[in-house]
Amino acid sequence: MVGALSWPFIKLYVLVLLYFSANSILNVLIPLQGDTLGASNTEIGIIMGAYLLTTMFFRPWAGNSIQKHGPIKVLRIILIINSFALILYTLTGLGGYLLARMLQGVSTAFFSMALQIGIMDALPEKDRSQGISLYSLFSYIPGIVGPLLAIGIWQGGMENFPIVMISIAISTGVFGYSTKINKFEAQDMTNEAKQGINMFHSFGQIVKNQHLFKCSVLMLVCSIVFGAITVFVPLYAAQLKNGNAGIYLMLMAGTVVISRFTLRKRIPSDGKWHSPFIMGTILLLSIGAQSVSYSLYGGAVFFYLGAILLGIAQALLYPTLTTYLSFVLPPKKRNVLLGLFIAMADLGVSLGGIVMGPVADIFSYSTMYQLCAILGMAMFLFAINRSEVYSS
Template identity: 65%
Template sequence: MKGALSWSFLRLYLLTLLYFSANSILNVIIPLKGEALGATNTTIGIIMGAYLLTTMVFRPWAGGLIQRYGPIRVLRVLLAVNALALLLYTFTGLEGYFLARMLQGACTAFFSMALQLGIIDALPDKDRSQGISMYSLCSYLPGIFGPLLAIGMWETGEMSVFAISMTIIAILTGVVGFTARMEKKPAEAGDGSGQRSPARSMLSAMSQCIRNPHLFRCSVLMLSASLVFGAVTTFVPLYAPQISGGSAAVYLMIQAAIVVAARFLLRKWIPSDGKWRSSFVGGMMLLLISASLAVSFSASAGAPLFYAGALLLGIAQALLYPTLTTYLSFVLPKAERGVLIGLFIATADLGVSLGGIIMGPVADLTSYSTMYLMCAVIGVAATAFIVWGRKASYELVERADGKSVH
């Protein structure tokens, strides 16, 4: 095998699978334990949102440091810190969980940027979208078995099983990570933002999030879609018991399985030529809207509609992120690509965090069903942005670089 499926890349995908296995378990355990301890949806949302909110803060900085020092050196440091975070879950309560989520979030910022920038730099243009898609696939693969493991651990009532699992995952991730290798050209490691401090690179990138029409459009779309993803991940474990025949583990397994299958089977459909595909992206957003409505109405319609929402959301989640990331990898300035892609991914992190932090109070004041209906409204607004922004973006792009990339 060669290209995105060569042995060196397969080892990176295995590392990705191990790294995100812990989070697939924690996404179920933390809400259940919070509810058992009497925590409100707002508190649970804050603890869950702390993970990717911290990731968002560190993401652009991570991109700059990785371009300067290379992905392997950064990877080994973050894996040690990640092991510490996982061990915190084994002997602390909700307060310790909050700290552990923040540590884990900082590690994830560097981990995902190290692997994605390493893949982008090592693969030829024609294989780039497949590499990014395979990385994303493996980051979601634990979602197939993780929820079932978490429910099993919770139902046994023995949290020692959970503690042992976190310890084993920390050890295996460290072993695979410290033996991983990435081919990266030394000349590229110091290009662009690597010549400036990470703080200055991040400030410059933040200004480009508004000024650069490509980055602005993709960031708004990713922020809106990720808010829906975050609301589902955080509150489905608490919402599912209200649905006749509903199971959070089954829902999350269906969604994760669809993400994995779609990213593998449809990876060649993801555009890898730097051209903007409004109809393709708009179709993914329509699937997301339909999924939100299905989850919302399933409180009265029952489990079949609930699980249909998992299927629709899985397809949207599978294709939207790698499509936008691949597009940006072509159209962003190469000198600042690492920091700018880091900023874009940070908007995805922010969206997932807001899905817990903002939608938690909404669920407290209204209901889970109403909260997911509001998610659908946000999806409609984002889709309208595509339609409105398409014509306006022609003018923005032409002023920015003198040509249209649509």
């Protein structure tokens, strides 16, 4: 394999696109359906947050299992689990949605770890950030059309919902089973390596490893903002004049896709901590969240401006931090420690629904998004590199 845009990698990116297409629809339909059924913002947040909360707990185990068995065996099993989860959505109500979200979380933990670890292992160091960025890009492409498709399904009375979910389950499974990942093979681990990926020991590394700690805190808090946006925008948009959740999510996802492709070569890939770049990205996040909050008074222009700013921030932050960690983490522990970092991103998105749901219930959506902006500014200050200890 030569380069992040070679044909074997393109096939993996297409599989990513198919896999995440269901979520771009469910992110809109579940809050709308929950609100119709009388669920509170807290209950909706718990159902939506269950997906990545489950993913968070399984990511370290996924990194361990993939290193032992190789991604192909793992991939085929989790595609079956994912298909079952998608079909479950068509057969149940809110209670079933919670179970389906958890099953999706399990499969996503293994799916994303298999592909991201494989991409990093197969690409040369100079192309590593591009590969990670393109993986993330293709996971967001469904978000361009998915929200509008979801609105169409919702307005049509949900009759086509089972057809869409079953079609996605079948197409993802068939394409996934035909995908070859010949370069990514299971590894025989020495006793020293096994100690290096000990799961309980690895959790302590979030605090002990200064690189992992800084990146994890940044990703956790910023992901709370991203999670709150995704979960509650379908309901918040209904309060705005000329506000449309489908257009907002499409605009945000489109910005992520365009930014990740056009800016992928600007993402640092040298193992050094670039404070100005990271702080600028977080500043965009804070301004974007504040724009969404102010749109209740300022109008839809601020609503959609927030989508663009948050999209740029989301496009840059995750691949930047992931690439940095791929250089500075100990090689024998890298897979599991990266899993822990990604787990912090998952936890943040989950908390965006679980924690911010009660805030919205007690106060308002606008106040909740203003709190997100304040959290972003706190991370802006946290990202300052005062002593160069985070430079490799």
